Amino acid sequence: MSYEDKFDSSLDLLRRLDPKHISLNLNTLCSIIQSQDSDSELVPDLLSSVDTPLKLITDKSNNKQFLSCDYNRDGDSYRSPWSNKYYPSSSVDDDELPPYPSDDLRQLEIKANESFDVYRDLYYENAGISSVYLWDTDEGDIPDSLNNGFAGVVLFKKEIDNGEGKWDSIHVFEVETAGSSTYSYKLTSSVILDLNNNKDLSVSGNLTRQFDVTKKFTGSNDTGANLETFHLISLGQLVENSEYTIRNLLQEVYFDKLKDIILKDLRRFGADDGQLQAKQSDLIKGLQGL
Structure with a gap:
C-alpha cells in the first residue's frame, strides 16, 4: 500500500x-x-x-494560560504567546534552538494576542481562552515578513457547565503579497463542537471551511505600525466573518436538521383540531375493520 x-x-x-x-x-x-x-x-x-480539541498550558513566568496545538509545538514542548518561552522546557539539543518568529513578527504576534483577546471578550462573553501564533514564510537571511508575507493561527477555546458544552476554533491563515502593496489572505477555519449533558442528548462533530480575500494597503510601507494595524484589521475581519458563517452552518447542520428529524420524521406536532379529528376518525375506522 x-x-x-x-x-x-x-x-x-x-x-x-x-x-x-x-x-x-x-x-x-x-x-x-x-x-x-x-x-x-x-x-x-x-x-x-x-484537528483535535485544544489543550490548556500554564505559562509559569506570568501564571497565564495559553492554548497548545501543532503550530506552537516543538517536540513535547509548546511556545507561550505571552512570554515566548517553551513549556515544558524544549527538549532539543542546546546547539539547536526551537523555532521562534522574527523580531518584527513577534511584535505583531504580541499585538495580535492583545487584539484577539478583546475579540474573545466581546464574542465569547468574557470567557474562554485565546492564543495567536505567527511564523515567518520569508526565506531571506533577514526576514521581512510584514511586507513579504507570513503565516499564523488564531485559537479560541470555551467550556461551559463543567464540560457540558465545548467549543474549539482553529483558524490557520497565510498572508502573501499579491502585487504592489496588495496582500492575499487565505484562511482555513475549523470548529470542533461537543455538547453533552450526560442525560438526554450528545452532539459532537467538526466543520471546516476555507475563506480568502485580497486587500490593498493604502498606507506607507515605511511605517511599520500602520502596516501592522492593516494586517491586524484584515485578519480580525476575516476571522470574524468565518466564525459567523461556521456558527450558522453548525446551527443548520446539527440543530435545524435534528429538529426536522424529531418534529417531522419521528413524531409530528402542531396539527390543528380538524387534522386531529380526521386522523382520529381514520384510526377508528381502521380499528373497526380489524
Missing part, C-alpha cells in the same frame, strides 16, 4: 469513528502505525492534518 493510500485510509477511519473521542482515536492510530513502522512520516502528517 502506498503512502497516499495509508494516509487516506487513516483519515477515512478517523471520520467514521466517534468524533467525541477524536484525540484518543488519533493517538491510538498513531501508536499502531509507529509499532509497524517507526520511521514512517505518516504519524507527523496525521498529527498536523487532524
